[in-house]
Amino acid sequence: MSTKDNVNCRNCEHFYTTWNKNFPYGCRSMEFVSKSLPCTEVYKLEGKICLAFAEKPIKTVIACDLLFGQKDDEEEINIIV
Numbered sequence: 001m002s003t004k005d006n007v008n009c010r011n012c013e014h015f016y017t018t019w020n021k022n023f024p025y026g027c028r029s030m031e032f033v034s035k036s037l038p039c040t041e042v043y044k045l046e047g048k049i050c051l052a053f054a055e056k057p058i059k060t061v062i063a064c065d066l067l068f069g070q071k072d073d074e075e076e077i078n079i080i081v
């Protein structure tokens with residue numbers, strides 16, 4: 001769930017990190033890299049929140065598979081990546 005008021009690149013499917021220490025963050029939607037979070041740069045330039053925000057889907061994993069590679073005692077957890 002998201003609202004326009006809580007746009008954050010870390011929850012956006014267009015967000016990625018780079019290997020460039022001077023510009024560690026990137027936005028695939030607008031095709032730029034930046035020193036701070038791209039949504040911050042958008043707000044500085046446009047004076048508005050980012051309208052291209054697309055919330056990442058929540059991925060469900062099986063905890064036992066993740067930790068032990070087993071399927072015994074399956075327990076589902078939600079991890080937001």
Ligand code: SF4
Nearest residue numbers: 009012027038039050
């Ligand atoms: S689309 Fe907007 S919220 Fe998503 S990564 Fe780009 S700047 Fe950030």
